[in-house]
Amino acid sequence: MRINAITIEAFRGFQEERTFKFPDTNIIILHGPNGYGKTSFFDAIEWGLTGTIYRYEEDSERKAYQYIGNHFANGRPPRVTIELSNAITKLKVTRTGGGYQSIRSGEDTSYLKVEVNGKSLEDDTAEQVLKLLLVHKEWLERVDVNKSLFLTHLLCQERMNGILRGMKEKDRYHAVSRIFGTEQFSIYRDIVHKAKMELEVRRDEFQRKLDSLKADEVALEKRLQELKVELSDVSNLSRHSQWQTTLQHFQEEFEPLTSTSEPREIKEWVHEAELQSGRLEMERSKLDNFAFRELELAKSALAYLKVKQPQLNQWKHQYQLxxxxxxxxSKVEQLQQLLTDTDLYQETEQITCQKVQQADELLVQALRTRSTADQLDKALDNVTGSIDNARLVQNYGGLSGAFAMNYPSLEEVARVELFEALQQLEVQWKSLKVCEKNFREAELIHSQHSALVQQLVQHEEKHQAFLKHVMQFAVEQPELEHCPACGTEGIHANHLQQYARFQLDRIHPELAPAKMRELDLDQIKQASESHLLVTQKNWISAERTLRDLLLKWRQQHGSLLAQETAVRAKRNELLEDIQQISLRQENYKQRAEVLEINVMQFDLKERISSSLHNFKQQMEGLRDMLEAVSSSFTVKPLHDQNQDIQHLSKEILIWIGRLTSVGIVIADSLEADWQAIEEKLESKTIALQDNIQENARRHAIPKQLLKVYRTDKYLELFEELQQHIASKQKVIQRVEDGLRSLKETFDTLKDAEITVPDAINALTERVMDQMFDTMRAIFVRINSHPLFTDIDYDTDKKYNNNRLFLKVMTGGDSPLGPQEANPSYIFSAAQVNATAISFFLAMSLTQAWSPLQFVAMDDPVQSMDDLNVTALIDLIRDLANPVQQNHKQFIISTHDSTFYELMRKKFRVLNVGIVEYDSYSEAGPTYKQYLIEAQEHKSIAIFAKSLTN
Incomplete structure (x- = not known):
């Protein structure tokens, strides 16, 4: 099955729809620069037939990028239509991406439509039918169309070098196995492995069950031995009489508790015996664990209290002393300190009065300073505001008078200086205004007179020009006999010349005085201007003086504020001293009140000394009393003594509580009669022992009855256990047999898992020999290495995986004998490509899984020299020749013009379809396509016009 036509739209490098037709062609050549969309043509074939581009499927980052749809298609889904046919089938495959999201292969949303001999199919049915047409029936379960098509029909640029240097030996082996169908046998190894794992789980389960059964058997044997011991002294003849005797004793003892008018069954008597036994056992437990223990504790408490209570009383007395x-x-120390501070207390009263007076004086000073500062600040603000307002209205008159009226009480120096400065400013302002007025008047008069002089000068210049003109006229008209202006007769040219000369020597009578007057006015103007400049300087000096004076008094204002702050700080210090003195005085009074001494009375020191003497005598008496009862307890600090007393008091309360728990109440431990308490405890102990003996006697009766009854039950249980053990042993035997069988099967599967890869390898090598014969024939034709001229393969197994190695060899006539090498490490890039093409073409020619008869190679001659290229073209021509039984349709792209022209020349005996790319834009490539028929037909038909944007 061959390709007849392909239509591409919104797919990778193609934005607008482009159609390529190749009816009955043996070879299709795509020629154009890199980046014009040749590789997109090959991708369209792969995506149209499989729905994926396999070389991108291996890239985990593909989902993050757009690579199926065209970036400039404005959301139109990619679409590829491929028309194929053979002698009996016409197939049209149309694959459309599911909207814009299908630009990402990871979305996996494409829709397929297939037409088979005119019958249309869609969706899942179309996918199934397409696979049936692309894969031979016997291979359907053995191949993956995506991977296999990539291995045998499509050789992309990236993959040529990768076949040798980028593909691992394990992957290369699997690729060949996939093409020849032996890879499917590796499934058997997986099945065997899975079965082995499942069997291993079952084996472990049987082992756990066997262990559990044996543990149960051991437990039953143990219980059986215990029953043998229990029944060793039992006689069958005395069992009935023992029951009757023990039952009678039970009835006699407990009849009042269990009386009933009806005869009772054995189980009822047993139940009653169990109840009585349990009740008596609980009663005995209370007697042993509570009553008896409480009496013992009470006796211990009594012994403890007899010793500790007197000790507690002694400790309390010593602690009180x-x-x-x-x-x-403490009182002596306080009185001594009070006596020491008395003189200071009495002297401090006078000091306090003095400091209060000083503080009042400082307050008055601070207030006075603040008032002065506030007045000065207000005056300065007023002066500053007045100056600003005068500057705004351009009138400085009356400033000094207003200042004198508003601030008559201002500090005299500041008031005088500010008044004089304002007065000077007013004087200078008035002088300035007078000078400015005089200057403007002088300037105006000077300007007017200058204009008059200018007019006279202009008039004189015109008159001079007129006279010159008259003289010139008289010179030019010597025959003149009358005046040319008024016509007076007798006026000759000489008369006019004499008159003109006379007038030229004269000037305007008013011009000279005007000139003199202009000089006088100019001197007056300059004098006014000079006087104005001096006045302006004086005015600026007055302004500067006032500013400096304001700044000076601003600083003085700050000094006054600082002075006020210092005075107040000093006053605060005095107040703090007064407060501290008051606190000391108050502290002295409080200490005196605590010691019951009135500080307001006379003879303060004498009364303090008398009280001090009394307390010293009291202290000596207490010290003598404490030494009389001295012990290890009195040596301790009082805090530790108190803790010891508290601890001992708590312990005594606990022990008294133990006496209370047995019914002996002690109202006051200081007056307790320990002998009477001891007698009460002894009486309670005798009564308790009697109760315990009575409980033991009565408890023995139901216990004996239950023992006789349980003996019968033990005999029955003994027989049941013997039967149960026998049953368990039979089950254990069956489980052991099953486990033994599972282990044998597991070992068999384990051996099978190890031998399956060897079997697959042997099967693969048989078919691989055939492929490598083909590969060797191709390699010999296109290889350019001068020494390594033959190729072969080798396989081995590592980590239970088969691997395929390629090796190249020298000829037998080498001086060093036959040599082998790995082509990945000794071949150049061109030689590696030649080897990769040999490997690919061999797989393509020997594959039997698909009826597809095309071979697509994207730019196959990278880095290859002319010899390699020529040999490759000759090989392709032979493989595409229709006279061959299994000839192929070749699709070849190239950017190399030399390779292109050589192919056109070499393939002239075949039907060749040519696509020549012209340019590339957002719409996609533009191109021309031709069909060149075989040379024997002697015709070249152009069947498609040039496409444009």
């Missing part, structure tokens, strides 16, 4: 002594010492 220690506290009295501590208080006396």
């Amino acid at each position: 220690g506290n009295y002594l501590k208080d006396a010492k």
Whole structure:
């Protein structure tokens, strides 16, 4: 099955619809620069037939990028239509992407429509039918169309070098196995492995079950031995009489509790015996665990209290003496300190009065300073505002008078200086205005007179020009006999010349005085201007003086504020001193009140000394009393003594509680009669022992009855256990047999899993030999290496995986003998490409999985020299020749013009379809396509016009 036509739209490099037709062609050549869409043509074939582009499927990052749809298609889905045919089938395949999202292969949303001999099919049915047409029936379950088409029909640029250097030996082996169908046998290894794993799980389950059964058997044996011990002294003849005797004893003892008018069954008597036994056992437990224990604890408590209570009383007495002594010492120390501070207390009263007076004086000073500062600040603000307002209205008159009226009480120096500065400013302002007026008047008069002089000068210049003209006229008209202006007779040319000369020597009578007057006015103007400049300087100086004065008093204002702050700080210090003195005075009074001394009375020091003497005598008496009862307890600090007393008091309360729990109440431990309490405890102990003995006697009766009854049950249980053990042993035997069978099957599967890869390898090598014969024939024709002229393969297994190695060899006539090498490491790029093409063409020619008869190679002559290229073209021509039984349709792209022209020349004996790319834009490529028929037909038909944008 061959390709007759292909239509591409919105797919990769194609935006607008482009159609390529190749009816009855043996070879299709695509020629154009790189980047014009040749590779997109090959991708369209692959995507149209499979729905994927396999070389991108191996890239995990493909989902993050747009590579199926065209970027400039404005959301139109990609669409590819491929027309194929053979002798009996016409197939039209149309694949459309599912909207704009199909630009990402990861979306996997394309829709397929197939027409087979005119019958249309869609969606899943179309996919199934297409696979049936592309794959031979016996291969349907053995190949993946995407991977296999990529291996045998499509050789892209990236893959040529990758066949040798980019593909691992394991992947190369699987690729060949896939083409020849032996890869499917690896499924058997997976099946065997899965079965082995499942069997291993079952084996482990049987082992766990066997372990559980044996554990149960051991437990049953143990229980059986225990029953043998229980029944060792039982006689069958005495069992009935024992039951009757023990039952009678039970009835006699407990009849009042269990009386009933009806006869009772054995189980009922057993149940009643169990109830009585349990009740008596609980009663005995209470006697042992509570009553008896509480009596023992009460006896211990009594012994403890007899010792500890007197000790507690002694400790309390010693602690009380220690506290009295501590208080006396404290009072003595306080009185001594109070006596020491008395003189200071009495002197401080006068000091306090003096400091209060100083603080009041400082407050008055601060207020006065603040008032002065505020007045000065207000005056300065007023002056500044007045100056600003005067500057705005351009009138400085009356400033000094207003200032004198508004601030008569201002500090005299500031008031005088500011008044004089404002007065000077007014004077200078008035002088400035007078000078400006005089200057404007002088300037105006000077300007007017200058204009008059200018008019006189102009008039004189015109008169001079007229006289010159008259003289010139008289010279030119010597025959003149009358005046040319008024016509007076007798006026000759000489008369006119004499008159003109006379007038030229004269000037205007008013011009000279005017000139003199202009000079006088100019001197007056300059004098006014000079006077104005001096006045302006004086005015600026007055302004600067006032500004400096304002700045000076602003600084003085700041000094006044700082002075006020300092005075107030000093006053605050005095107030703090007064407060501290008051606190000390108050502290002295409080200490005196605590010691019951009135500070307001006379003879303060004498009364303090008398009280101090009394407390010293009291302290000496307490020290003597404490030494009389001295012990290890009195040596401890009072805090530790108190803790010991508290701890011992708590312990005594606990022990008294233990006596209370047995019914002995102690109202006051200080007055307790320990002998009477001891007698009460002894009486309670005797009564408790009697109760325990009575409980044991009565408890033995139901226990004996239950023992006789359980003996019968033990005999029955003994027989049941023997039967159960026998049953368990039979089950264990069956489980052991099953486990043994599972282990044998597991070992068999394990051996099979190991041998399956070897079997697959042997099967693959048989078919691989045939392919490598073909590959060797191709390699010999297109290889250009001068020494390594033959190729072969080798296989081995590593980590339970088969691997395929390619190797090249020298001829037998080499001086060093036959040599082998890995072509990946010794061949140049061109030689590697030649080897890759040999490998690809061999797989394509020997594949049997698909009826497709085309071979597509995208730019196959990368880095190849002329010899390689020529050999490759000759090989392709032979493989595409229709006279061959299994000839192929070749689709070849190239950017190399030499290779293109050589192919056109070499393929002239075949039907050749040619696509020549002209340019490329957002719409896609523009191109011309031709059909060149075989040379024997002697005709070249142009069947498609040039496409434009």
